[in-house]
Amino acid sequence: MTRFHEYLSEHFETIFRWFTILCAGTVLLIMAGMFINLAWNARLAIGEFGLGFLWSDAWDPALNEYGAFSSIYGTLVSTLIAMAIAVPMSVVIALFLVELAHPTVSKVVGSAIELLAAIPSIIYGMWGLFVFAPIMAETVQPFLQETLGLEKVPGLGRLFTGAPMGIGMLTAGLILALMILPFISAVMRDVFAMVPPVVKESAYGMGSTTWEVTHKVTLRYGIQGIIGACFLGLGRALGETMAVTFVIGNAHRISPSLYDAGNSIASTLANEFAEASEPIYLHSLIYLGLVLLVMTFFIQLAAQWWVARLKKSMGAGL
Amino acid sequence: MSDVKLPLYGEMADPTPKISVRGLDFFYGDHQALFSNDIDIAPNRVTAVIGPSGCGKSTHLRVYNRIFELYREQRVKGAVLLNGENIFAPTVKLLDLRRRVGMIFQKPTPFPMSVFENVAYGIRLHYAVSKSELDGRVEEALKGAALWEEVRDLLNRPGTALSGGQQQRLCIARAIAVEPEVLLMDEPTSAIDPIATAKIEELVEGLKGKYTIVIVTHNMQQAARISDFTAFFFKGYIIEFGATKQIFTNPHNKKTEEYITGRFG
Ligand SMILES: Nc1ncnc2c1ncn2[C@@H]1O[C@H](COP(=O)(O)OP(=O)(O)OP(=O)(O)O)[C@@H](O)[C@H]1O
Numbered sequence: 116m117t118r119f120h121e122y123l124s125e126h127f128e129t130i131f132r133w134f135t136i137l138c139a140g141t142v143l144l145i146m147a148g149m150f151i152n153l154a155w156n157a158r159l160a161i162g163e164f165g166l167g168f169l170w171s172d173a174w175d176p177a178l179n180e181y182g183a184f185s186s187i188y189g190t191l192v193s194t195l196i197a198m199a200i201a202v203p204m205s206v207v208i209a210l211f212l213v214e215l216a217h218p219t220v221s222k223v224v225g226s227a228i229e230l231l232a233a234i235p236s237i238i239y240g241m242w243g244l245f246v247f248a249p250i251m252a253e254t255v256q257p258f259l260q261e262t263l264g265l266e267k268v269p270g271l272g273r274l275f276t277g278a279p280m281g282i283g284m285l286t287a288g289l290i291l292a293l294m295i296l297p298f299i300s301a302v303m304r305d306v307f308a309m310v311p312p313v314v315k316e317s318a319y320g321m322g323s324t325t326w327e328v329t330h331k332v333t334l335r336y337g338i339q340g341i342i343g344a345c346f347l348g349l350g351r352a353l354g355e356t357m358a359v360t361f362v363i364g365n366a367h368r369i370s371p372s373l374y375d376a377g378n379s380i381a382s383t384l385a386n387e388f389a390e391a392s393e394p395i396y397l398h399s400l401i402y403l404g405l406v407l408l409v410m411t412f413f414i415q416l417a418a419q420w421w422v423a424r425l426k427k428s429m430g431a432g433l
Numbered sequence: 434m435s436d437v438k439l440p441l442y443g444e445m446a447d448p449t450p451k452i453s454v455r456g457l458d459f460f461y462g463d464h465q466a467l468f469s470n471d472i473d474i475a476p477n478r479v480t481a482v483i484g485p486s487g488c489g490k491s492t493h494l495r496v497y498n499r500i501f502e503l504y505r506e507q508r509v510k511g512a513v514l515l516n517g518e519n520i521f522a523p524t525v526k527l528l529d530l531r532r533r534v535g536m537i538f539q540k541p542t543p544f545p546m547s548v549f550e551n552v553a554y555g556i557r558l559h560y561a562v563s564k565s566e567l568d569g570r571v572e573e574a575l576k577g578a579a580l581w582e583e584v585r586d587l588l589n590r591p592g593t594a595l596s597g598g599q600q601q602r603l604c605i606a607r608a609i610a611v612e613p614e615v616l617l618m619d620e621p622t623s624a625i626d627p628i629a630t631a632k633i634e635e636l637v638e639g640l641k642g643k644y645t646i647v648i649v650t651h652n653m654q655q656a657a658r659i660s661d662f663t664a665f666f667f668k669g670y671i672i673e674f675g676a677t678k679q680i681f682t683n684p685h686n687k688k689t690e691e692y693i694t695g696r697f698g
C-alpha cells in the first residue's frame with residue numbers, strides 16, 4: 116500500500132466530510148453567482164428604470180423604454196389558468212389511480228402519464244399551434260363566448276371577449292395545464308401510494324366511505340407532498356418557454372380578455388434576445404430574467420414556509 | 434337437561450353470544466388461511482386470541498368488521514352473526530357495522546390531525562351533534578380511554594406528537610367515541626413499552642363493562658391476566674376454545690399445551 120492510500124484510509128472520514136461540504140457549497144455558490152451575474156448584466160436597465168421597471172407597462176424599443184409589467188402579468192395569468200385546471204385534475208387522477216382503479220388499469224394509465232410528462236415542451240408548442248389553437252378558435256372559444264360571454268355573465272364575461280383567434284392567454288394557460296398535469300399527477304400518485312394501508316384501514320374501520328377516507332385522511336396525510344408537487348408544477352409553469360412562446364401571441368399588452376394575445380417573461384426573452392441591438396434593450400431583457408428568478412425563488416420560499424406551518428398544526432405523516 | 438343452544442363458551446357467561454361464528458373459511462386468492470372456524474364471543478367479556486405467527490389470528494379478526502373487503506382478492510365463506518344477525522346479510526349496512534365493531538391495530542394509527550379532531554372524526558361521521566355536544570363527547574371518550582388528564586391541555590396538538598402509548602389510547606378513544614358494541618384489538622401492546630402496556634391492560638379491564646372485547650396477543654401472561662375466554666389458533670384452525678383459566682391450567686389439546694408452555698411459536 117502506498118503512502119497515499121494509507122493517508123486516504125486514515126483520514127477518509129474527514130476528507131469525505133469536506134468533500135460533501137464542498138459539493139453542497141457549490142450549489143449555494145452557483146445560486147449566488149447567478150443572482151450577481153444577472154444583476155451585473157442588467158445594471159444599465161436597473162440604473163435607468165429602478166424598481167419602477169416592475170410596474171411599468173411600457174415596452175418600446177424605438178424609444179428605449181422598457182417595463183416588465185405586461186410580461187409579469189402574462190406569466191402570472193397563464194400560470195394561474197394552468198394551476199387552476201391542473202391541480203384539481205391531478206388530485207382526482209392520482210386518487211383514481213391509487214384508490215379506485217383496478218391495478219392493471221392503474222399501471223397502464225400510470226405509465227401513460229409518465230410518458231406524457233417526458234414529452235419535450237417544443238412538441239407541446241407545435242401541437243398547440245397547429246392542432247390545439249385551431250380547435251380553440253373554431254370550437255372552444257366561440258362556445259365559451261356563447262355560454263359565459265358578456266351577455267350571459269356580466270363582469271366575468273369580460274374574460275371571453277374579443278375575436279376567437281385560437282392563440283392568446285387562454286390557449287397558453289391550457290397548454291401549460293396540459294404540460295404540468297402529468298407531472299403533478301405522477302408526483303401526487305406517489306404521495307398517495309405512500310400513505311400506510313393501516314392508517315387508511317383504521318379510517319375505513321371507523322365506518323368512513325371512500326370519499327371520507329380520501330379527503331379527511333389520505334389528502335391530509337399527503338398534504339406536504341401534494342403542496343410540494345403543486346409548487347414543482349408551478350415552478351415549471353412559470354418558467355416554461357417554448358410551448359408558451361408558440362401560442363401566447365407575443366404582444367406586450369395587458370388585456371382583460373383571455374382571448375387576447377399577451378406574453379410572458381420567458382416568451383419575451385425567447386422572442387427578443389436576437390433583436391436586442393441596443394445595450395439598454397439587452398440589459399432590460401436580462402433584468403426581466405432576474406425578475407423571473409426572484410419570483411421563482413420567493414414562491415419556493417413560500418412553499419417551504421407553508422409546509423412547515425402545516426407540519427406544526429397537524430403533524431402530517433410525510 | 435340437554436340444552437342444545439348452549440354457546441361454545443359454556444355456561445360461564447351470557448347465554449346469548451355477542452358474536453357467533455360458524456364454519457368460517459377465509460381465502461387470500463387461492464390460499465386458504467382459515468378453515469371452518471367456530472367460535473362464540475361472550476358479551477361484555479374479554480376473549481383472547483392466541484397462536485403462533487401466521488396461524489390466522491389477524492385474518493379471523495378482520496372478518497368481524499368486514500375490513501378485508503377493501504381487498505378484492507380476499508373472500509370468506511360461512512356465517513358471522515352479530516347479535517344474531519349475519520353481518521353479510523344485504524340488510525346490514527357496512528358503515529354502521531364498522532361503527533358497531535371498532536378496531537385497534539398493532540401500531541397506533543393517529544390520523545394527521547389534532548388530538549381533538551382525531552376523536553371527533555368518527556363522531557362527526559356518524560352523528561349530527563352541536564359543537565358543545567361534540568366537545569362533551571370527545572372529553573368523555575378521552576376519559577374512557579384514560580387519556581383525558583394527560584392531553585386536556587394538548588387537544589390542539591397533532592395526534593402524532595403524543596407518545597406511542599398515548600397514541601394507542603388515542604386510537605382507543607377514537608374507537609369508543611362512536612359508541613361501538615365490540616372492540617377488536619390486534620396486538621395493541623406489542624409496539625409499546627411495558628408501562629404503557631400495563632396502562633392499556635388496565636384500560637381493557639375497565640372497558641369490558643361496556644364493550645365486548647376480542648384481543649389478539651402473543652403475550653401469554655397478558656392473555657391469562659386480562660381475558661375471560663381464550664381461543665387457540667393453529668394453522669387456520671381453532672384448535673381449542675374455552676375459559677382462559679382452563680386453557681392455561683388444563684389444556685385439553687396437546688398443541689395448546691405445547692404453545693402456552695412456550696415449546697414452540
Ligand atoms: N394480504 C395477504 N395476502 C396473502 N396471504 C396473506 C395475507 N395476509 C396474511 N396472509 C397469510 O394468511 C395466513 C394468516 O396470516 P395472519 O396475518 O392472519 O396471521 P397472524 O396469526 O395474525 O400472525 P401474526 O401473529 O404474525 O400477526 C398466513 O399464512 C399469511 O401468510
Ligand SMILES: [Mg+2]
Binds near residue numbers: 490491492619
Ligand atoms: Mg397478526
